Amino acid sequence: GENVEQHPSTLSVQEGDSAVIKCTYSDSASNYFPWYKQELGKRPQLIIDIRSNVGEKKDQRIAVTLNKTAKHFSLHITETQPEDSAVYFCAASRGAGNMLTFGGGTRLMVKP
Amino acid sequence: GAGVSQSPRYKVAKRGQDVALRCDPISGHVSLFWYQQALGQGPEFLTYFQNEAQLDKSGLPSDRFFAERPEGSVSTLKIQRTQQEDSAVYLCASSLEAAASTDTQYFGPGTRLTVL
Numbered sequence: 001g002e003n004v005e006q007h008p009s010t011l012s013v014q015e016g017d018s019a020v021i022k023c024t025y026s027d028s029a030s031n032y033f034p035w036y037k038q039e040l041g042k043r044p045q046l047i048i049d050i051r052s053n054v055g056e057k058k059d060q061r062i063a064v065t066l067n068k069t070a071k072h073f074s075l076h077i078t079e080t081q082p083e084d085s086a087v088y089f090c091a092a093s094r095g096a097g098n099m100l101t102f103g104g105g106t107r108l109m110v111k112p
Numbered sequence: 113g114a115g116v117s118q119s120p121r122y123k124v125a126k127r128g129q130d131v132a133l134r135c136d137p138i139s140g141h142v143s144l145f146w147y148q149q150a151l152g153q154g155p156e157f158l159t160y161f162q163n164e165a166q167l168d169k170s171g172l173p174s175d176r177f178f179a180e181r182p183e184g185s186v187s188t189l190k191i192q193r194t195q196q197e198d199s200a201v202y203l204c205a206s207s208l209e210a211a212a213s214t215d216t217q218y219f220g221p222g223t224r225l226t227v228l
Contacts, residue, residue: 034216043203043221044203046216046217046218089155096209096215097162098160099157100155100157104153104154105153
């Protein structure tokens with residue numbers, strides 16, 4: 001089955017700096033890669049996703065890149081703000097009707 | 113509109129008790145997933161429904177776990193004879209349709225189960 005590794009497990013940055021979180025996956029049939037943000041005690045919320053027919057996607061301060069050959073994808077957050085502090089999870093899936101396999105999570109702390 | 117809802121939000125059970133966790137997906141969503149999230153870890157897949165059909169239950173950890181979605185809407189996850197290792201947050205997610213580009217999974221707030 002699919003295995004998703006996520007690094008780093010914790011990341012501390014100064015407000016205004018950039019943050020990068022990296023994930024690798026094992027199943028070459030995976031074609032959908034969402035990123036979720038989870039605040040303490042809250043539900044995971046989708047922040048951005050990418051499908052295997054594109055290499056990069058951007059939404060304001062957030063971008064995701066995908067390298068299918070190397071089986072890795074990354075989340076980039078620019079101009080970080082204290083409200084970006086949360087746990088971020090990457091995930092991989094074979095698409096509609098298939099489970100998400102999650103990475104172990106990255107705790108991002110943005111210091112004001 | 114209303115998102116995915118789950119009840120109860122918190123459940124404390126004594127070891128050996130049976131529990132039932134409810135998920136109300138977004139109206140009209142075909143696909144429904146259950147995940148288990150242990151403290152400090154990512155969610156792990158338990159089971160998947162397409163309408164009322166349970167198409168994948170490969171993630172259920174034992175035969176004490178049972179899930180149903182009899183009318184293709186509300187789903188219930190039942191755990192019999194709860195054990196301490198069942199303590200976790202149980203998350204439900206739904207997606208609109210089992211087809212490409214409409215497969216975003218929206219999560220409920222979860223039920224935090226504590227087994228004493």
